[in-house]
Amino acid sequence: MTGEGERRRHGGRPGRGDRRSRGGRRGPARDLARTTAFDVLRAVDERDAYANLLLPHLIRERRLSARDAGLATELAYGTLRGMGTYDAIIAACSDRPPERLDPPLLDALRIGAHQLLRTRVPAHAAVGTTVDLVRLRLGAGPSRYANAVLRKIATRSLAEWLPIVAPDPEEDAVGNLAVSHSHPRWIVSALKDALHAAGPSPDAGKEIAALLEADNERPKVTLVARPGRATAEELIAAGAEPAAYSPYAAYLPDGDPAGIAAVAEGRAAVQDEASQMVALALTRVPVEGGDARWLDMCAGPGGKAALLDGLARERGARLIAADAQYHRARLVWNATREAKVITADGTAPAWRPAAFDRVMLDAPCTGLGALRRRPEARWRRDPASLPELTSLQRRLLRSALEAVRPGGVVAYVTCSPHIAETRVVVEDVLKDAAGDAGHEVLDARAFLPEVDDLGPGPYAQFWPHRHGTDAMFLALLRRGASAG
Structure with missing residues (x-):
């Protein structure tokens, strides 16, 4: 990897290995789709950028054509989703483990592996x-290394590689799923437990595989028409x-949501x-007495x-x-019309x-239910963060129950199906309530009659593989008359 450190210190500027990009011929500097995908992966790694926010900005800034924008999106999101699988295959084709490779080189190899294993791009x-991308950004030495690794990857299909790099499913079922479906092992275990808690399945093995596969599919764009607008x-x-x-709601099969007038004007959104x-x-639960004051x-x-x-x-x-x-409260102010928006700690x-x-409490959570929309989140999350998060969730739910009047209703929502963040939080808060508060857990499914297969109740659990949505959890609680 001669010259690799020097290349990084100079910000990846073109050097002698990039002369052909300066002439009239199409060269790597003009491959906007791949360089944009690469830049997204580097930003995710170096500064914890969010791909779903950065990529649209780069596409607009660089004025990518529709075709290049589509390819950049596929390469960036697809590579981030499949990173765990690709790293296992790269390890089998390299003379050193992925963690010992220079991070920019590893990201480029991941992009190459995604093209080879999951797209129709010819080998x-x-x-x-x-290789052109690596030569452009990292130099000639790393490009030769990339060429050797990618040629080995190209000798087999994804279906042929998986039995080689994934653990034996009979000996390590979770490890096999983690590598085959590119999820950290702890997330596979957590999702498997959440599925079990949501109701028995005739084939639990197939269902967890279906859920993990759904996490790796590009989700459809769903729009919301804002009532009255x-x-x-x-x-x-x-x-x-x-x-x-x-x-x-309505589904947008293709195209830019901003091309729809209602979205461009803020009357609808994604x-x-x-x-x-x-x-x-939450709005469908009947409440006796007044119904004039709502809180999100x-x-x-x-x-x-x-x-x-x-x-x-x-x-x-x-x-x-x-x-x-404050900055999130500003986003709320921009989205709403007549709501009173305040900066306040719940x-x-x-x-x-x-x-x-x-009261709506959409609590901060691990976001494990939205991995298909935020593909990098699975690699950022750490089970060590759970105790702090669940402690915050408990404090917020107690506060929500104090904020609602007796007879009023609280919706506890997480975009995570993790048991520790969902039913355990609700049950712990109710158990710890001072005295006999008389809080009632309502059957949330009764207020979602359009949706089947939400679990055994009283909670409602959405799933990507069952409903085509994020894995959203809902508990509805009515505050007891004796509370407070």
């Missing part, structure tokens, strides 16, 4: 373009397709359908708040949307007790 083109029918007339569950449905479920306690970035805001206005109610971080609330009729 010679996948190898050649990746747009309708699903308007979105469908603009080219979207009818949705399965939410009366405010929002997962399960996210819409858990908000709707951890509202940023504002998707659920915008939907609740529209529904509240239709009923003559008023939503207060709060978030502990664990040290700025409102008086028993002030609200309905």
Whole structure:
């Protein structure tokens, strides 16, 4: 890897190995799709960037054509999703383990492996373009190394590589799933446990494999028509397709959501359908007495708040949307229309007790239910973070139950199916409630009649492989009359 360190110190600028990119011929500097995907992977690694935020920005900034934008998206997201599998295969084809390779070289090899193993790019083109990319960014020595590794990878298909690099499923079923479906081992175990808790399956092995595979599929774009500002029918007339569950949703089969007028004007937005449905479920629970004061306690970035805001206005109610971080509260303010938006920590609330009729608590969580949308999240999360997160979730749920009046309703929501973040949090908070508070756990499924297969109750659990949505968890709690 001669010259590799020098290349990195100079920010990856073209050197002698890049002369052909300066002439009139098409060279690696003009391969905008692959260089953009590479830059996204480097940003994810170096500064914890979010691919779903950075990639659209780079596509616009670099003015990629529709074709190049599509390829860059496939390479960036596909590589991030498949990274665990690709690293195992790279290890089998390299003279050193992936963790000892220079990170930029490893990212380029991952992009090359993705092209070879999961796209229709011809093998010679996948190898050649990746080698060009390495030569452009890292130099001639690393490009020769990349060429040797990628040529070995190209000798077998993905189906042929997996039995070689994945553990024997009879001896280590979790390890086999982790490598075959590119998930950290601890996440495979957590999802397997969550599936079991959500109800027995006739073939648990096939179901966990189906869930992991669904995490690796590119999700459909789901739109939400904000009540009072747009309708699903308007979105469908603009080219979207009818949705399965939410009366405010529509699916966009292809194209840029901003090309739809309602989205460009802020009257509609992109929002997962399960996210819409858990908000709707909260509004469907009957409450006796007043129903004028609603709270979204951890509202940023504002998707659920915008939907609740529209529904509240239709009923003559008023939503207060709060978030502990100012920049997230600003996003909520941009998304909503008439909600009062404040910066406030839900664990040290700025409102008086028993002030609200309905409370939405979309708690901070590991995000294991949205891995298909945030492909890098699976590699960032660490089980060591769970105790701190679940402690925060408990404090927030206690605060939510204090914020709602007796007879009012709290929706506890996580975009994670992890048992420790879902039912365990709810059950622990109810168990620890001072005295006999009389809080009631409602059967959340009763308020989602459009959706089947949500589990045994009383909680509702959405799944990517069952519902085509994020793995969203919902518990509905009615505050007891004797509480407080």
